[in-house]
């Protein structure tokens with residue numbers, strides 16, 4: 034018994050040390066992107082993105098290591114889901130960056146959120162894999178977490194690209210882009226939401242399927258569920274706003290950002306909001 | 321009818337946007353106010369928005385007529401939008417160009433123009449205003465390019481909007497046509513299953529056995545402070561924080577009800593139901609919801625039946641027992657052992673809550689001990705499995721349809 038526990042300790046320490054290193058890599062990327070924001074050269078932005086790429090590769094190993102070590106997919110606690118969220122966000126960013134845009138600043142919000150997720154997990158959550166409580170032993174739950182966090186990550190990048198679009202659309206010449214190049218940021222943000230929306234829909238439906246099997250009811254208007262529905266509705270509004278020519282360049286970018294804000298509230302903000310407004314939280318999940 | 325103002329509004333994407341926004345406002349209210357809670361309970365829990373709670377029905381917003389109306393309007397909106405697109409598509413197919421709202425622009429192309437370049441420029445200029453190239457009739461001697469704007473007629477889009485409409489209808493159906501209830505059974509017991517009113521299901525449910533599985537729950541003593549955590553990770557000292565398995569540190573890994581469905585005294589189906597593994601039969605679904613224990617104690621010669629977690633009077637003070645732990649413990653080294661049934665006895669502090677308590681000791685089945693000045697014997701206990709069940713004819717179709725809609729929306733990407 035003691036041997037097993039000793040081995041578990043060693044494995045956890047290896048994992049956490051790499052975890053810390055990855056968190057610092059995300060921080061380093063932030064520094065380069067900040068340079069890029071103020072100096073407006075292309076090189077620092079590119080370095081920022083390369084650092085993100087290194088972090089993501091190393092991060093992949095931690096996720097696989099935990100999977101192997103705990104002999105189950107690592108998505109059951111907030112500690113591991115935050116890490117998965119950071120990984121998905123950076124991986125999505127790298128996919129967008131694979132098109133080699135000349136402006137890398139969309140990496141800044143992504144690096145900020147990834148670093149935040151990693152440090153928040155490491156410093157405030159219990160890192161040890163606990164035994165799975167009966168309700169969590171469900172493949173619906175597993176898919177629910179995997180896909181919902183993937184959709185969050187896609188929305189993070191969509192919002193970053195949209196913010197960048199709003200930032201540069203009035204200053205295309207300072208970043209030496211043509212109007213058309215600037216427009217591609219707006220279109221890319223839209224494509225990302227078109228990808229994220231079915232993922233979020235799947236996240237919600239699989240969550241309902243899980244709740245149905247675990248508690249015998251697929252929907253109970255719990256604040257977290259309801260917020261996920263708000264997020265979904267706001268993104269549906271965005272998708273339709275993009276089809277109305279007069280809204281496309283006016284309201285739509287802001288609705289996209291609003292969708293992102295709702296997503297963050299769904300993800301982590303519910304408890305804080307409950308405390309702030311003095312809402313008695315009867316169902317609120319522990320964050 | 322298609323010229324009717326109401327129809328035109330219901331066929332508009334802007335209406336969909338406004339309705340979706342109104343719905344999200346309702347959702348928002350539903351997260352600010354706890355749902356299904358009484359006014360007094362809300363006030364006691366520290367709720368601040370008494371006005372909304374008392375006069376606007378915000379404590380039950382998802383049952384409010386206004387919410388249901390907004391949902392219904394969206395459902396209608398989706399239906400009309402889908403129908404409108406099908407109508408337009410059908411007319412387009414038969415050669416008629418849909419007139420009216422849909423804007424249309426034709427450009428005459430003189431002979432000998434650089435068509436690819438012209439097309440590119442026109443497309444770029446018109447795209448911003450929502451126009452798409454619809455017809456290209458050009459040859460070397462010139463021709464026309466026709467652009468139009470209006471609703472998109474992609475088949476997948478029509479299909480998934482139709483799917484969304486059906487999903488919305490099914491939501492209403494599960495809301496109004498489902499029935500749920502709770503049932504508790506002791507091992508060996510057979511019960512009728514109640515349906516609406518006096519009606520009963522055409523079968524009986526029997527619990528053959530109810531068991532609980534536990535597993536070891538080792539914990540790691542990691543420093544709680546953030547900077548200490550980082551220090552522990554970058555120095556050697558951290559490894560002192562090792563996994564430890566405290567005695568009795570276990571976690572429930574499963575509750576299992578071995579159930580049989582009986583018709584006319586004969587078993588027709590047998591299944592082990594767990595959390596996440598329900599039993600479906602004849603339109604009913606049975607879920608493992610929890611358990612209910614009753615403990616028989618002899619306290620100073622008097623026999624008492626006690627429920628775990630509920631305070632009772634001892635000699636001079638208020639006492640309470642924990643739930644009885646019994647079942648099988650699976651150890652991390654792969655072995656397993658039976659747990660002899662036991663509970664913990666607590667003394668509650670004067671005037672304090674149930675959490676304000678002092679542990680007096682553990683007592684296992686058959687054991688007699690002097691605790692807090694009186695002799696206590698744990699003589700017997702019974703345990704019922706609590707199952708919830710639900711009859712909901714639409715929920716299954718709703719799942720399949722939702723997944724179909726998701727696939728269609730994804731297909732829209734290509």
Ligand code: HEM
Pocket residue numbers: 227230269272273276330331332333334336394397398399401402471472473474477478481484729732
């Ligand atoms: C809950 C209700 C609805 C949902 C979830 C929904 C969802 C969607 C989605 C995911 C798209 C694809 C976006 C894209 O590919 O760019 C879309 C497009 C569209 N929707 Fe909806 N929709 C809803 C209701 C409506 C209603 C009521 C209308 C009525 C006019 C409507 C009209 C459109 C139009 C015109 C498009 C763009 C063209 C197309 O993709 O066919 N939608 N909708």
